[in-house]
Amino acid sequence: MTPTVENYALGHWLPGSGPQQELLDASTGDLIATANTEGMDFEAILDYGRRVGNSALRRMTFHERGRMIKALAFHLDAKKEQFYELSYRSGATRADSWIDIEGGIGNLFANASLRRKFPDKPFYVEGEPVGLSKGGTFMAQHLLVPKEGVAVHINAYNFPIWGMLEKIAVNLLAGMPAVVKPATPTAYLTEAVVREIIASGILPAGALQLVIGSGQGILDHVTYQDVVTFTGSAATGRKLRAHPRILAEAVPFNMEADSLNAAVLGPDAVPGTAEFDLFIKEVRKEMTAKCGQKCTAIRRAIVPAHLVEDVQIALGKALAQTTIGHPQAEGVRMGALAGRDQAARLREQIQLLAKNTPIVYGDLDHVEILGKERGAHAQKGAFISPIVLLNERPFEHLDSHEIEAFGPVVTLMPYHDLGEAVQLANLGKGSLVCSLATNDPRAAQDFVLGAATHHGRILILNQEMAKESTGHGSPLPQLIHGGPGRAGGGQEMGGMRGVEHFMQRVALQGSPSMITAITEVYQTGAKIIEHDKHPFQKYFEELEIGETYVTHKHTVTEADISNFANVSGDNFYAHVDATSLEGTLFTGRVAHGYYILSKAAGMFVDPRKGPVLLNYGLDECRFTKPVYPGTTIGVQLTVKEKIGQEKRDADDIAKGIVRWLVTVTDETRETVAVATILTMVKKKDQA
Incomplete structure (x- = not known):
């Protein structure tokens, strides 16, 4: 008996109820399977994806979603030979199938790794904060959250596996479920992969649904919270983009069309x-x-x-x-x-x-x-x-x-x-x-x-x-896949850009303290938290966003500048030769910026052994005001953001990265240097 390619929807494998379409071997013309092309309740399918799949994915963090995608990639990689056997029937050689099968699985791996560029949170704080007032009490910050809809992927026949996997890798990482509508001639390959995905139990219910056949009517039920992507001919893409529902709801539509x-x-x-x-x-x-x-x-x-x-x-x-x-x-x-x-x-x-x-x-x-x-x-x-x-x-x-x-x-x-x-x-x-x-x-x-x-x-x-x-x-x-004009104007993939396509960007406005509370990233000017215990003596879980340590003071001397020049070998004229300053910005010998940063570290570091494992690096640094001999500096060290790290294996130490805002001020309370440093901090819970 000839097998029938089935749909996976509403949590079940379902046959269609319309006319049968024969799917043939591209080399021999032999019948492979039949597909029913009609009879699906698209309104119910999309609603199920939103209610069940979206709510589950939105609760997960980027890191949890990324690990889920990684597990899926490993699972499919172990099953790939069965996909190769079936792929030959599409006319593809082993080398051709490698592009489709392992290219698609590789895309899962790549997007799983992309999780490290996002926080271990369900949302993403984008870009730099924007000051909106002179006094610093009113500011803005952009935030991205997963849309509350479903990604509808309408794919072409030429890459039935890669075409699906390269798209769902991105929407899953973003926190959105997908409904995949492959082209019918090679849908037997897409179905085989989806069967393995569902059987693995790795994705939450509703995260992935499969619709075989024409898909006629699926766009009638999309909303502005959904995203539609299309791969195929430019002519078909233009028709879909002009669908009344797409226009009425302003549904994001990403088109990647065949081009010359x-x-x-x-x-x-x-x-x-x-x-x-x-x-x-x-x-x-x-x-x-x-x-x-x-x-x-x-x-x-x-x-x-x-x-x-x-x-x-x-x-x-x-x-x-x-x-x-x-x-x-x-x-x-x-x-x-x-x-x-x-x-x-x-x-x-x-x-x-x-x-x-x-x-x-x-x-x-x-x-x-x-x-x-x-x-x-x-x-x-x-x-x-x-x-x-x-x-x-x-x-x-x-x-x-x-x-x-x-x-x-x-x-x-x-x-x-x-x-x-x-x-x-x-x-x-x-x-x-x-x-x-x-x-x-x-x-x-x-x-x-x-x-x-x-x-x-x-x-x-x-x-x-x-x-x-x-x-x-x-x-x-890692790069955008799309192009202007005939190519459709889309930008599939593209690393973080691709993920952002399935998220809603909102501009938050409010006080620094309120924006800090919402984003879980300390904003300059927000209320600080002070404790008696030095923050370097606290485990990762114990540190609070906004927790601040204020150091003792230090008066910079000419000896400090000379000693740093000798140790570092930095004998730039502004630091060592007071006779060469005519026509410059400086009124006297000026302290090295890196001396100020180094001295600041010496002032805020607690020398005792504690949960801090190492200095992980420096994200940004600015020297905003010259420091001359006689200037008295102080340092404020604030927990800016906490980023949990995954254990590499069972023997690895549970830890996270803490981003600290270092603010160096002089006796007039003006900022002379500001930097973001990173430390690796042990977790109290070593599970």
Whole structure:
């Protein structure tokens, strides 16, 4: 009996109730499964996500969410071989599947590690405080909290695993649940991963739901607290973005659309240079990886006019080594498209392009394949030859900049100077990524400054970085994945930026004491807490935000300045030569700023052994007023923020990082130096 791909919603696995859609093996045409495309109660699904999943995730801290994502990554990594076996049926080779499977799991790991950039709290204090009054009693601070809705992810067919995992990693870290709607042709892969996620029991109930099929009507029930993301064609994305409910509720909509990404061969990258070879290698790789079905794949190869023939010959030789066939057949380097519907659509797009830009490599109607013994079939499967077209007049024949053939297809086009190369790259009206092969820094700068407005990411490809480069087509979780214009204007991922997309930013206004109480970060001017016991003798849990220690006083002498100059070797004229101060800001020998900071440390440190394990570092430091001999300084040490640390293993010491505000003042009570220092402090509870 043919299995049915099911939905996971409302805490249960549920079949749809609509017409059956057949999901076929991309290489053999054999039936894999069927999917029901209708019959889901989307209003109930979204409500369940908000009530159950959102409330559970919002209660967790960033660190708890991050550890949850890390555990999920380890779980899926242990199960990845079963995903590979299924992925072959989508036409993907082992290398193609690696991008989808381990790229997706790697994204979970990367976002799990990102937790360390956030506090161990359910909210995030963003940026610096803003003073709003002369007296310092009125201020503001930006705060981010998880939205109270659901992230609805509408994904494309080309990356059924990575497309889901790279999105949910971000919304889960932010504290929002997700409803994932994968494209139906490869939804069997998404379902397999979701089954493992649910079976693991790692995520709280309602944190992840899966909807297979058309998803028609799901957007009818979104609210302004939800977030919708879309990956796919620009045309479909524009329709969804204009949905009446999206507009009426002002629902955040992140669109990452397939775009006409370009690779540019720099003027200096002539045959025989490493950059020329790298350019050819990168274009071939982007054409054949995932059979060219990547939103970041190179669609336009822009090369110096006098090198068009050289590039055409070199690229043809590289593509001739690309064996095509069943992904599991020995020697196959390129598999099939995801299905026959995709292959039919691709041929239509190529035929449109070929009206004015002839095919100079490849055969649209014939392809030799390997793996017939495994059932691979040239007609029943979705195989196609790599295709190279030539647009000799790219400023006249604009189809190359408007029609995307979503497969192993690239169009060569010439330019006469770097300005023209920029113009051609920008004619794509916005793309996810562009690359430039050059070893000329000035050419690289000129190109970037001209093209940056039209691209989400620009890769400068040369010999120096080639061995470690992840390549033109690899989005990384630390960087934004999106682009302007045709690419949709979205910014998926991007480290902390991506997480913030699923949070609400609010500007808090109030007194320093009130903002301190709300944010759990001490604000200058807030009420302080003083105790008899030195704070360095307190465990991490015992310290309070705002707890302050006021030191004894010290009068700075010329001997202090001379001694510090001798010890440090810092003999800058302002510290040691009073005769050289004419025309400067100083009226006499001035104390070293680092002496003031060092002396402050000596004044506030308790020398006795206690819970403080070590000095962890310095976040910021400013010297705000010159200190001359005879100035009397005092120090105020205040607990600014506490950041719990995870134990690396069972034998590790339980500890946390304490950020201290160090304020050094003179006898007039004016601030002469301010810094934030960090210490590692032992926890009383060693569990």
